[in-house]
Amino acid sequence: MARIVVIGGDAAGATAAANLRRRLPDEHEVIVLERGQWTSYSACGIPYWVGGEVRSALELVARSPQEHRENGIDLRTGVEATAIDRDRKVVVTDQGDVAYDRLVIATGAEPVRPDLPGITADGILGVQSIDDGQQVLDAIHTDPRHVVVVGSGYIGLEMAEACVNRGLDATVVERSETPLRVIEPQIGEHVADAMRARGIELLTSTTTSGFTVSDGKVTGVETSAGTLPADLVILGLGVTGRSSLARDAGLALGVKDSIVVDQHMRAGDDIWAAGDVVQCTDRISGLPVHAALGTHANKQGMVVADAIAADLLGEQPRLSFPGIVRTAITRFCALEISRTGLGGQTARDAGFDPVVATAETTNVAGYMPGAAPMTVLMIADRPSRRLLGVQIVGAEDAGLRIDAAATALTAGMRVDDVVMLDLAYAPPFGSVWSPVQVAARAVIKQLDR
Amino acid sequence: MARIVVIGGDAAGATAAANLRRRLPDEHEVIVLERGQWTSYSACGIPYWVGGEVRSALELVARSPQEHRENGIDLRTGVEATAIDRDRKVVVTDQGDVAYDRLVIATGAEPVRPDLPGITADGILGVQSIDDGQQVLDAIHTDPRHVVVVGSGYIGLEMAEACVNRGLDATVVERSETPLRVIEPQIGEHVADAMRARGIELLTSTTTSGFTVSDGKVTGVETSAGTLPADLVILGLGVTGRSSLARDAGLALGVKDSIVVDQHMRAGDDIWAAGDVVQCTDRISGLPVHAALGTHANKQGMVVADAIAADLLGEQPRLSFPGIVRTAITRFCALEISRTGLGGQTARDAGFDPVVATAETTNVAGYMPGAAPMTVLMIADRPSRRLLGVQIVGAEDAGLRIDAAATALTAGMRVDDVVMLDLAYAPPFGSVWSPVQVAARAVIKQLDR
Numbered sequence: 021m022a023r024i025v026v027i028g029g030d031a032a033g034a035t036a037a038a039n040l041r042r043r044l045p046d047e048h049e050v051i052v053l054e055r056g057q058w059t060s061y062s063a064c065g066i067p068y069w070v071g072g073e074v075r076s077a078l079e080l081v082a083r084s085p086q087e088h089r090e091n092g093i094d095l096r097t098g099v100e101a102t103a104i105d106r107d108r109k110v111v112v113t114d115q116g117d118v119a120y121d122r123l124v125i126a127t128g129a130e131p132v133r134p135d136l137p138g139i140t141a142d143g144i145l146g147v148q149s150i151d152d153g154q155q156v157l158d159a160i161h162t163d164p165r166h167v168v169v170v171g172s173g174y175i176g177l178e179m180a181e182a183c184v185n186r187g188l189d190a191t192v193v194e195r196s197e198t199p200l201r202v203i204e205p206q207i208g209e210h211v212a213d214a215m216r217a218r219g220i221e222l223l224t225s226t227t228t229s230g231f232t233v234s235d236g237k238v239t240g241v242e243t244s245a246g247t248l249p250a251d252l253v254i255l256g257l258g259v260t261g262r263s264s265l266a267r268d269a270g271l272a273l274g275v276k277d278s279i280v281v282d283q284h285m286r287a288g289d290d291i292w293a294a295g296d297v298v299q300c301t302d303r304i305s306g307l308p309v310h311a312a313l314g315t316h317a318n319k320q321g322m323v324v325a326d327a328i329a330a331d332l333l334g335e336q337p338r339l340s341f342p343g344i345v346r347t348a349i350t351r352f353c354a355l356e357i358s359r360t361g362l363g364g365q366t367a368r369d370a371g372f373d374p375v376v377a378t379a380e381t382t383n384v385a386g387y388m389p390g391a392a393p394m395t396v397l398m399i400a401d402r403p404s405r406r407l408l409g410v411q412i413v414g415a416e417d418a419g420l421r422i423d424a425a426a427t428a429l430t431a432g433m434r435v436d437d438v439v440m441l442d443l444a445y446a447p448p449f450g451s452v453w454s455p456v457q458v459a460a461r462a463v464i465k466q467l468d469r
Numbered sequence: 470m471a472r473i474v475v476i477g478g479d480a481a482g483a484t485a486a487a488n489l490r491r492r493l494p495d496e497h498e499v500i501v502l503e504r505g506q507w508t509s510y511s512a513c514g515i516p517y518w519v520g521g522e523v524r525s526a527l528e529l530v531a532r533s534p535q536e537h538r539e540n541g542i543d544l545r546t547g548v549e550a551t552a553i554d555r556d557r558k559v560v561v562t563d564q565g566d567v568a569y570d571r572l573v574i575a576t577g578a579e580p581v582r583p584d585l586p587g588i589t590a591d592g593i594l595g596v597q598s599i600d601d602g603q604q605v606l607d608a609i610h611t612d613p614r615h616v617v618v619v620g621s622g623y624i625g626l627e628m629a630e631a632c633v634n635r636g637l638d639a640t641v642v643e644r645s646e647t648p649l650r651v652i653e654p655q656i657g658e659h660v661a662d663a664m665r666a667r668g669i670e671l672l673t674s675t676t677t678s679g680f681t682v683s684d685g686k687v688t689g690v691e692t693s694a695g696t697l698p699a700d701l702v703i704l705g706l707g708v709t710g711r712s713s714l715a716r717d718a719g720l721a722l723g724v725k726d727s728i729v730v731d732q733h734m735r736a737g738d739d740i741w742a743a744g745d746v747v748q749c750t751d752r753i754s755g756l757p758v759h760a761a762l763g764t765h766a767n768k769q770g771m772v773v774a775d776a777i778a779a780d781l782l783g784e785q786p787r788l789s790f791p792g793i794v795r796t797a798i799t800r801f802c803a804l805e806i807s808r809t810g811l812g813g814q815t816a817r818d819a820g821f822d823p824v825v826a827t828a829e830t831t832n833v834a835g836y837m838p839g840a841a842p843m844t845v846l847m848i849a850d851r852p853s854r855r856l857l858g859v860q861i862v863g864a865e866d867a868g869l870r871i872d873a874a875a876t877a878l879t880a881g882m883r884v885d886d887v888v889m890l891d892l893a894y895a896p897p898f899g900s901v902w903s904p905v906q907v908a909a910r911a912v913i914k915q916l917d918r
Contacts, residue, residue, distance in 0.1 A: 065836060073838055347891045348895075387523050428880075430886075444807050446797075
């Protein structure tokens with residue numbers, strides 16, 4: 021009989037625990053230590069709750085602590101792990117030691133908080149947990165007028181729109197020339213236009229140097245474009261792994277403080293890690309990356325459970341986590357924006373010789389009612405003609421077309437293979453060449469020039 | 470200098486001609502013989518024109534005969550080819566002989582007209598060309614009350630809905646137990662429910678034995694469920710290759726009278742063929758199939774042009790047509806219906822040992838407003854765990870998810886690989902597991918049972 025302790029009860033941790041419970045005989049113990057009060061919730065849904073599309077945080081919870089307990093998991097909320105003692109095989113918590121035979125670290129990610137004057141003031145919030153979301157909602161209910169979002173990552177942009185939905189003035193400050201740095205500037209321009217059309221003020225090429233504070237509360241954001249009034253500041257600068265426990269326990273950290281794991285998510289002797297806290301491998305470049313997304317967390321939770329069960333039962337693991345291709349999507353200001361694979365710079369950094377083409381097409385056949393424009397950017401490697409990346413921006417029915425591109429990337433297809441794919445066509449769904457194929461033809465035109 | 474003659478001016482023929490014109494020096498002649506008055510039109514758009522969503526047939530025309538002429542193509546409308554004399558290298562037409570050095574047959578497909586009593590009556594129409602669509606519209610304008618669609622292929626169903634949109638009563642007669650025989654019965658049931666909800670009468674397990682005729686005009690359809698009154702009958706029994714010219718010229722015909730071609734679309738000495746008239750290879754089973762779709766026609770038109778240009782210029786062809794995976798999609802009665810790969814029976818016929826699972830999921834995260842159900846059916850091969858086929862039915866944002874499945878099929882992925890794909894996720898676009906992955910997990914559960 022073994023005792024498995026999981027630190028963290030959101031996507032990765034709860035998935036690992038649930039899969040372990042299903043797979044292992046009852047004599048094994050599965051304990052989850054969650055420092056908050058929530059489990060298995062959709063962090064990605066927080067902006068829609070703050071914006072009012074989702075009525076209650078409870079709706080974001082896929083499985084409550086009580087439901088986990090009914091499934092045979094010893095789920096303990098309000099317990100904060102403070103250290104991992106690998107010699108004694110004990111998790112030290114604010115409520116005493118918890119011994120483990122196998123340990124899973126699923127502590128998630130935390131918003132980047134730059135070391136700027138005033139950063140600790142009240143009203144400067146990151147948005148990573150339901151409690152963070154509640155803080156934003158509480159702030160909104162005190163009737164603020166101006167929200168400033170520092171940085172323009174996905175969560176930052178989604179929160180800016182949520183605040184506008186709630187009647188606030190929103191300003192986004194971004195130090196690059198276009199918002200959403202994980203997309204190419206050509207696509208970012210469309211996002212910038214949509215933000216301005218939605219009434220969000222966007223300051224690009226603008227750096228943030230500090231915050232003005234009064235009575236311990238933020239009153240403004242100091243930027244290279246002057247001081248912006250702010251009753252509420254949201255940090256949209258991305259996240260890093262919440263890995264201090266792992267670091268202090270001597271585990272190896274990689275990109276953005278994420279924990280280095282193997283393909284079975286093993287981080288060390290009897291220790292595994294999963295979710296927003298771990299480092300992933302980019303399947304195209306082979307390089308390490310940090311990507312905090314629920315999709316990876318759920319898969320990794322499954323892989324961890326399989327690895328530990330195999331270890332305890334003396335079997336070979338069935339699953340391994342193959343890495344990611346950095347697929348992402350958002351709906352923002354009436355646009356759908358999606359990406360997969362490498363961008364121009366990341367492709368060059370990985371040693372490819374990228375050729376980039378952009379294609380304009382429509383979401384339905386041009387002659388159908390409601391036809392709306394869509395832009396597809398594609399990046400391929402010149403010598404091998406291999407597909408490296410795709411980015412899409414457009415109206416409805418644009419974004420999810422990224423999935424075929426992500427699959428083609430993963431399979432190592434050349435742009436020529438993409439053109440010959442048998443993709444779905446009927447007039448209500450596009451033109452006879454799928455948007456991704458239109459872009460592939462544009463790339464081929466450049467390659468064959 | 471060579472003269473290339475193309476018989477047929479729609480998708481495949483016009484694409485071949487346009488690509489040849491761009492690729493070849495001016496001294497080569499490109500002639501297109503089109504028996505009708507239209508070129509490069511979207512046959513798939515006809516139901517939406519008949520139904521009133523598209524105002525005019527002109528909107529379906531991507532490039533008119535005059536535009537083709539301005540691009541340097543000798544495009545001749547109203548010229549019907551009646552024979553191919555391979556010894557003399559001449560196309561015999563109703564307006565005299567046209568000599569060729571290289572010939573492309575792009576004569577398209579024709580609706581199946583079963584040899585039943587009364588089949589030649591006025592008012593019994595197939596819908597394959599703009600002229601066919603105009604005949605249906607003319608018939609509708611004579612104020613008919615009852616339309617009967619015999620068979621429930623895509624075009625038949627789309628036309629049934631178009632007629633309901635125009636205020637007619639529509640009945641669909643299908644001899645199988647569920648409509649749309651290219652999808653599995655579990656998915657077909659959803660289609661049947663949607664048809665009935667839309668007010669279309671659906672008679673399944675019903676055979677058609679003939680037509681009642683008065684004054685040369687159809688008045689009813691005789692079926693195993695009795696005689697159905699009909700002012701207008703639409704044939705929805707699928708199509709066969711319009712290949713009599715090719716057959717009479719001694720070219721090999723395959724499935725459903727389609728012309729047998731190699732991967733460069735060559736049908737014989739100095740003769741190529743493309744589009745709805747040719748036989749394709751199913752990339753999963755390796756078996757020959759006939760699939761009349763604009764997507765294939767456009768690709769094949771490109772491949773033909775590349776092959777002939779290479780032949781004339783003494784180069785190696787760059788392109789080949791790799792075959793299809795039978796991807797198809799339609800929007801029908803507020804449903805999106807799509808499919809790719811093999812069905813249960815076609816999988817068994819091809820020597821696979823299929824396992825089938827069905828998953829119920831939603832088009833957006835369950836907690837988002839507007840969440841609507843979606844059903845994904847997946848078929849995999851038991852011993853190899855290879856993905857064989859996927860079928861989807863659901864509300865908006867359901868159908869196009871088939872593209873990732875089609876790409877995964879083409880790449881030969883196993884269901885285990887599908888689960889680990891990095892597909893797009895955000896709450897407005899689905900749950901953390903993409904619908905195709907939910908189905909893959911259901912298949913794996915069965916495989917690992």
